[in-house]
Amino acid sequence: MGHAREVDAARRRFLRHGREAVAPGVVRPAVLASWERARGLDVGRLTPAVRALPEGPRAVAAQRVADRVHARDPDLDATVLVVDGDGTVLVRRDGDAALAEILDALRVVPGCAHGEHVVGTTAAAIALHEGVAAAVEGPEHLHPALGVLAGAAAPVDPGDLAVVVVRHAEDGAVRDLPLARALAREIADEDAAARRGRILAVHDALAAAAAEGASWVVATDGDDLVLGAGARRLPPADQQVLADLALAGLALESPDDPYHVDLPSGGCAEVAVREIRCEDRLVGCVVGGWPAVDEHSRREAEGRRRQGSHVAPTSRRDFAADVRGAGPAERAHAEARVRANRDLLTPSLRARQELAANLGQRRHQVLVGEAGVGKRTLAVEQFVRLHRDGTVTVVDTDASDDGARAAEPLERLVHRPPARPHLVVLRGLQGVTPLSARRLDEHLGLLLARSPNVVVVACLDTTSVDASRPYGLLLRHFHETVRVPALRHRADELADIALSVLRAIGGGRSLRLSHQVIRVLEGYAWPGNINELEDVLRYVVARKPVGVIQAPDLPALCFTSRPRLTMLETAQADAIIQALYEARGNRYQAAAMLGIARSSLYRKIDAFGISYIA
Secondary structure, three states, X not given: OHHHHHHHHHHHHHHXXXXXXXXXXXXXHHHHHHHHHOOOOOOOOOOOEEOOOOOOHHHHHHHHHHHHHHHHOOOOOXXXXXXXXXXXXXXXXXXXXXXXXXXXXXXXXXXXXXXXXXXOOOHHHHHHHHOOOEEEEHHHOOOHHHHHEEEEEEEEOOOOEEEXXXXXXXXXXXXXXXXHHHHHHHHHHHHHHHHHHHHHHHHHHHHHHXXXXXXXXXXXXXXXXXXXXXXXXXXXXXXXXXXXXXXXOOOEOOOOOOEEEEOOOOOEEEEEEEEEEEOOEEEEEEEEEEEOOOHHHHHHHHHHHHHOOOOOOOOOOOOOHHHHHOOHHHHHHHHHHHHHHHHHHOHHHHHHHHHHHHHHOOOOEEEEOOOOOOHHHHHHHHHHHHOOOOEEEEEEOOOOOOOHHHHHHHHHHHHOOOOOOEEEEEEOHHHXXXXXXXXXXXXXXXXXXXXXXXXEEEEEOOOOOOOOOHHHHHHHHOOEEEEOOOHHHOHHHXXXXXXXXXXXXXXXXOEEEOHHHHHHHHHOOOOOHHHHHHHHHHHHHHHOOOEEEOHHHOOHHHHOOOOOOOXXXXXXXXXXXXXXXXXXXXXXXXXXXHOOOHXXXXXXXXXXXXXOOO
């Protein structure tokens, strides 16, 4: 009890005066380091964040192990928790009713995030940060509300989960460290066994498709891709098409019968997409393909379907022949027109290309766009694609008025410059105050001077850059400005974005989007951008946790009419109409003149309501 009083007094001094007020040896180094990481915590109230519960294979393994704990030891008067890297409680199994009431009052319940940055020091936070089992008792919790608890935690390998055995502070936690380690190993073994089962199911499906006579077979579990011997002999572009079909089959409703696919190499294929299930769970998808029969007639039928009364020649045509045969001036003019049309009609592709080029040359840049368009996600995605061994630091620049918390990550990088490529993302730059801007400017200048491996991307939730705002002080550190288009200007990507969001919030459940749903999503204006799309899909998943999502499952707002065309959409529609007139209604030729894919042209014609031009 005497030591507990000393730790409680040290905690109070730390909250008032910082680390310098804590005498050496009173608080364990791991706990003191956690206090330092959680410094600035609001101890006036306990406000855990609410998160969606994942239902992936690891979560299922954790539930199975937790269910067996009290069945094996009915006298265990402790609560067993499984939390993820953010401190979100995934599983909770109680062994004592009084302790359960305390945990309910503290909102230590599934779906609430008790991360170190939210509620301060916990056993799970230390275990996940240090990578070893750890115990935290009573006043060692930085937040006083958690002082009634004692917890022993052990990380699950790999360390994105932790098992916590919780008791009342009077009972102590150190004695539960062996139990926490044993449960962590048990979850890891269960997950590994399930992973082996999923891999075997994917390989069995691959072999079965090949045995049925498919010339090319591709299978995936969502993470790894397996190609059969025939598929490995295809050109890389054709392999990518089959791989995309396999990945799409995990979330999209696929036809039961084989269907026709045009390959980038110029050939045609018949493909059949089949789900792979293991223990009644969707674990992957397999695509079997073979060369199409009577290719000429299939192309002619496709031409009739696409063109209506106008039937374009169905053989492959070289639309660049006129460009190559023209003089230098005419050829340069035609190529410039194609480039201009491509930039106009695919602004998101242009933004990705510019961002990737700047990251590759280590040029610091500002991403400008409406709130919620995915600027941070786009920057991290392109950086990881370029630098597989790189690391990322995300800084919330409007976290405080004086900028002290925002400058801490930059200060750490200044004192310990990264040896590998490192991306720093400054979020919410439009909200910085003058004082915060000066702090960030000072640390950013030192960081860029000392570390050539750092590249900085700033995210502005605005449609234009205003150098008179406080963030204008920081613009001298950046070389480029890249504009990220709103979601309503990214109709070509909307289906892929929706599928990615659905996988993230679906927790591995068997959820797919019907083609009708995708058309409805493409017709909505999305004023809230990707954040609004996430809210819509969360609404749908909450009401339809499994199966194929149909149009009636969407909220009513998705069926509201699109507002009048914006300036960008008007310019895009004018370019498409002009190309269709010049091509005399031939959409194949118009797509080539515009420098975009035919599928993109069809989507934009439908989205803009362009009438048939013959």
